[in-house]
Amino acid sequence: MEMSKSIKRNKAISPVKAILYMILILLALIYLLPLLWMLMVSVKTNSEVLTSPFSLPEVLQLGNYIFAWTNGNLGTASLNSLIVCGISLVISLLIGSMAAFAIARMKWKLANPAMSYFLIGMMVPVHCVLIPLFVRFSGLHLTNSLVGLIIPYTTLSLPMTIFLMVGFFKGMPKEMFEATCIDGCSIYGCFTKIALPLAKNGLFVAGLMTFVGNWNELLLAMVFISDPAKKTLPVTLTYFVGPYAVNYVQMFAAIIIAIAPTIVVYCIFSNQIVDGLTAGAVKG
Amino acid sequence: MERILRDKKAITIFVAPAFLLFTLILFIPILQVVYYSLCDYNALTKPEFVGIKNYIDLFTADATMRTALKNSIFFMIFSAVTQQIFGLLLAVILTNIKKGRNFFKNIYYLPCVLSSAALGLLWAFMFNPKMGLNQILDFFGIKGPLWLSSTSGFVTLPMWVIAFVALWQYLGQTMMLYMAQITGISPELYEASYIDGTSRAKAFRFITLPLIKPMLITTLSLNCIGSLKFFDLVYNMTQGGPNHTTEVLATHLYNQGFKYSKYGYASAISIVLLGLCLIVTFIINKTIKAEVYEA
Numbered sequence: 001m002e003m004s005k006s007i008k009r010n011k012a013i014s015p016v017k018a019i020l021y022m023i024l025i026l027l028a029l030i031y032l033l034p035l036l037w038m039l040m041v042s043v044k045t046n047s048e049v050l051t052s053p054f055s056l057p058e059v060l061q062l063g064n065y066i067f068a069w070t071n072g073n074l075g076t077a078s079l080n081s082l083i084v085c086g087i088s089l090v091i092s093l094l095i096g097s098m099a100a101f102a103i104a105r106m107k108w109k110l111a112n113p114a115m116s117y118f119l120i121g122m123m124v125p126v127h128c129v130l131i132p133l134f135v136r137f138s139g140l141h142l143t144n145s146l147v148g149l150i151i152p153y154t155t156l157s158l159p160m161t162i163f164l165m166v167g168f169f170k171g172m173p174k175e176m177f178e179a180t181c182i183d184g185c186s187i188y189g190c191f192t193k194i195a196l197p198l199a200k201n202g203l204f205v206a207g208l209m210t211f212v213g214n215w216n217e218l219l220l221a222m223v224f225i226s227d228p229a230k231k232t233l234p235v236t237l238t239y240f241v242g243p244y245a246v247n248y249v250q251m252f253a254a255i256i257i258a259i260a261p262t263i264v265v266y267c268i269f270s271n272q273i274v275d276g277l278t279a280g281a282v283k284g
Numbered sequence: 285m286e287r288i289l290r291d292k293k294a295i296t297i298f299v300a301p302a303f304l305l306f307t308l309i310l311f312i313p314i315l316q317v318v319y320y321s322l323c324d325y326n327a328l329t330k331p332e333f334v335g336i337k338n339y340i341d342l343f344t345a346d347a348t349m350r351t352a353l354k355n356s357i358f359f360m361i362f363s364a365v366t367q368q369i370f371g372l373l374l375a376v377i378l379t380n381i382k383k384g385r386n387f388f389k390n391i392y393y394l395p396c397v398l399s400s401a402a403l404g405l406l407w408a409f410m411f412n413p414k415m416g417l418n419q420i421l422d423f424f425g426i427k428g429p430l431w432l433s434s435t436s437g438f439v440t441l442p443m444w445v446i447a448f449v450a451l452w453q454y455l456g457q458t459m460m461l462y463m464a465q466i467t468g469i470s471p472e473l474y475e476a477s478y479i480d481g482t483s484r485a486k487a488f489r490f491i492t493l494p495l496i497k498p499m500l501i502t503t504l505s506l507n508c509i510g511s512l513k514f515f516d517l518v519y520n521m522t523q524g525g526p527n528h529t530t531e532v533l534a535t536h537l538y539n540q541g542f543k544y545s546k547y548g549y550a551s552a553i554s555i556v557l558l559g560l561c562l563i564v565t566f567i568i569n570k571t572i573k574a575e576v577y578e579a
Binding site: 014017020021023024027028030031032034035037038041049050053054081095096097098099101102103105107108114117118120121123124127128129130132133134135136151152154155156158159162170181186187188190191212215216218219222223233234235237238248250251255258259262263266270271273274277278279280281282 | 286288289290291292294295297298299301302303305306309310311312313314317318320374378379381384385388389390391392393395396397398399400401405406407409410414415416419420423452457460461463464465499502503506509512514515516518519520533534537538541542550551554555557558561562565570
């Protein structure tokens, strides 16, 4: 299978290579066609979907999008998702890298136990804390509020953030911190002026994993939020679930509105995103 | 310098927020869930200690739990096997071509960043009895099966369909992880072996495979735990139906806990889930770590 390492390198495409490319293209179609089909259905009428599935729509039914946007509350939902994920991202990066800095660079006896403690969190599925959290949060009137989502999202992102950032801080040269400290900079200055800016890549990777994970999170949001004005994007889409969901055109319009921003961002930054998420998972 | 790095006050300030949040939101709730699982507890009453009654009910009197357990384990085995085989295969193919490598890689990875709630709805349409895939089959004069509502067989057809969709969505991740590991192998190793007359198949068997073994632990853990936790796709494609035949642990937990408000009972399900995750992680680490090679 080690094609490029093959000693003979012909200019002409070998049959093996042709077959490999065929497989890759076929697979790419399995990935892209459903998404394209969805796009096509979203601008048809419901009866067109049934009677002429493969033809282009006679009239572009852009009304589907307007219906999905207003009836599905997608505007509110997108805003909610953005607020929840944005704030969780900032807080978890900040306090996660603070803890990581203390664990990686400062000298205290409990640094290693503290690290292990945080790492336990990576193995715990969110399902396990759902019930106690729900009971506690309803008592505190934190269900049906965005704050009630931001707190668990931030917490659940911490283990991964701390793990990644410890790796990045440990990789920095010791002399840099010593020089700064000799210059009379406090430990807080060391952290904000030296460590954080140097760990930019780490922050990017951790932030990406946090944001993508929280943006798509369904279970917790579904349990905690029942007020339509507070729902996040994945929860809003479940409106369309169920045996009576026959309104595919508007459902697909809603899905496309929901995933289009992700796809656009992905297309622009795909290499950084794929590499970043992979780096995160490799270290995790 | 030493003094600054041992500054107890600074350490406390740095660690305290994360520690407090983590303890309050994750650690204490885990202890609570263990306690709740031993209680008779619903939304209206206070938790009342009943010992292991919930667990006994779970394993002796709950047919849905048996289905859920069977389906979750099927999911785990299916996704571990298929992800490993196809993920590694794709990674090997993609690391060996130059033209279009990034293009294909990015396409296969795309569904990993999309919401599985949205993709679940899309695939529910694709496997609709009258639409999607069956329209294509109809075009060729074949009558397609009832993909998502068939109930026959030990592992029912809808479970295979959902497992396929999960494979479709997350294959890119396994592939990417293996690609990262394979591109990290020094090319000199291969060159040396080719000079010695090693065949490509042998080089793969004796160089590539041993050197990507550490990644086997990561990907296998991700595959297994990911599929045990599975919720979004099942919920949006079948909602556990028809007649609970596609229920998995997470949907069963959700229904018991939040549809019927049986908190104690649902807590017992989450302990079973947590236990399975820990056991699987333990087994993977114990059986594979024994023979990790120095890269």
